[in-house]
Amino acid sequence: MTALDELEIRVWRGAADGHYQVFRAPRRANQTVLDVVSWIQREADPSLSYRFACRVGVCGSCAMTVNGKPRWTCRTHITKVAKDGRLTIAPLRNLPVIRDLACDMAPFFEKWRRARGRFEAAISRDDPLVPISPDSLERRAADAAVECINCAVCHAACDVVGWRPDYLGPAALNRAWVAWNDLRDRDRSAVLRAANAGAGCGNCHSHQSCAEHCPVEINPTRSIAGLKRAGLLALLRGSL
Amino acid sequence: MISAARNHPGYWAFLLHRLSGLALVFFLPVHFWVLGTALDEAAFTGFFAWTAHPLVKLGEWALVMLLAVHLTGGVRLLILEFLPWSEGQKARIAASFGLALLVGAAFALGLV
Numbered sequence: 001m002t003a004l005d006e007l008e009i010r011v012w013r014g015a016a017d018g019h020y021q022v023f024r025a026p027r028r029a030n031q032t033v034l035d036v037v038s039w040i041q042r043e044a045d046p047s048l049s050y051r052f053a054c055r056v057g058v059c060g061s062c063a064m065t066v067n068g069k070p071r072w073t074c075r076t077h078i079t080k081v082a083k084d085g086r087l088t089i090a091p092l093r094n095l096p097v098i099r100d101l102a103c104d105m106a107p108f109f110e111k112w113r114r115a116r117g118r119f120e121a122a123i124s125r126d127d128p129l130v131p132i133s134p135d136s137l138e139r140r141a142a143d144a145a146v147e148c149i150n151c152a153v154c155h156a157a158c159d160v161v162g163w164r165p166d167y168l169g170p171a172a173l174n175r176a177w178v179a180w181n182d183l184r185d186r187d188r189s190a191v192l193r194a195a196n197a198g199a200g201c202g203n204c205h206s207h208q209s210c211a212e213h214c215p216v217e218i219n220p221t222r223s224i225a226g227l228k229r230a231g232l233l234a235l236l237r238g239s240l
Numbered sequence: 241m242i243s244a245a246r247n248h249p250g251y252w253a254f255l256l257h258r259l260s261g262l263a264l265v266f267f268l269p270v271h272f273w274v275l276g277t278a279l280d281e282a283a284f285t286g287f288f289a290w291t292a293h294p295l296v297k298l299g300e301w302a303l304v305m306l307l308a309v310h311l312t313g314g315v316r317l318l319i320l321e322f323l324p325w326s327e328g329q330k331a332r333i334a335a336s337f338g339l340a341l342l343v344g345a346a347f348a349l350g351l352v
């Protein structure tokens with residue numbers, strides 16, 4: 001048991017072949033996991049590597065594995081995850097570890113590109129705006145998926161990404177679902193083809209680990225199921 | 241122990257579906273072999289006597305449970321993937337497992 005005014009934190013040090021190092025930090029009334037990591041870096045070991053920017057749950061850069069679950073650390077309160085005063089903090093799963101708590105995010109964003117999760121306009125800025133009704137099916141589907149903060153928590157939670165590293169994964173496919181539902185895109189069927197390609201949505205087992213852990217309550221499983229359905233319909237119509 | 245990140249109903253349902261599927265892959269060849277013995281009356285009668293054994297009855301019940309779990313779980317997945325999304329996924333997981341349990345209970349009552 002740790003003292004009431006103290007936390008015992010095991011922190012991952014080094015790259016993939018690293019180890020845990022134990023730190024003790026003061027326990028405060030109002031404290032996030034990111035606060036604790038910052039305290040360690042400022043007061044105990046300035047060589048600790050980790051990433052953050054906004055500290056308010058907007059930028060998506062602070063995700064780590066906290067007591068076995070991927071989480072956004074700036075909005076995860078210690079009272080919620082370390083009732084007994086013990087914490088184990090590791091880098092995100094399914095991404096190459098650079099050092100300590102910092103992962104290489106390049107493979108994650110590469111998948112967004114492969115999933116064609118990028119808006120490509122059909123018209124130029126000189127053309128009149130295309131009206132999109134807020135009530136349309138497509139707009140509502142895109143709305144439900146668009147607020148992703150690119151934190152890679154879902155990517156770390158997904159076992160299929162672990163089993164098959166080239167699988168596009170929940171975040172990139174969720175993004176492709178937004179692009180597919182964007183009626184202003186100049187080639188929506190290209191999105192559907194990219195999302196349904198070999199390492200695409202067909203690999204998803206609908207575990208819902210992604211939806212379970214997404215900090216902003218996006219449901220990638222729902223988006224992926226939508227891509228599967230749209231892909232199948234297009235295939236039957238001969239337009240995939 | 242299931243790891244913290246996997247400990248939620250969607251993953252339990254996946255595990256049940258995968259494990260019941262694997263178990264059936266091993267069970268079904270045995271089942272077909274037994275059906276094959278029906279062509280030879282003496283062997284089949286011998287086998288029939290053997291099925292009266294309580295352990296065999298337990299095995300039969302387990303087979304029915306596996307089939308029920310795999311079937312209801314599979315139907316749930318088909319609904320998830322082919323029909324419009326519903327937010328009640330956890331309730332559906334509970335319902336599909338509950339239905340499998342009912343089938344298992346009914347079969348157990350018929351056995352005794």
Ligand code: SF4
Binds near residue numbers: 157
């Ligand atoms: S539902 Fe699909 S994308 Fe989400 S964790 Fe499971 S396999 Fe991965």
Ligand code: SF4
Binds near residue numbers: 148
């Ligand atoms: S879908 Fe959610 S968990 Fe995944 S990257 Fe976006 S915000 Fe993070």
Ligand code: FES
Binds near residue numbers: 052055060074075
């Ligand atoms: S630091 Fe920006 S989301 Fe946590």
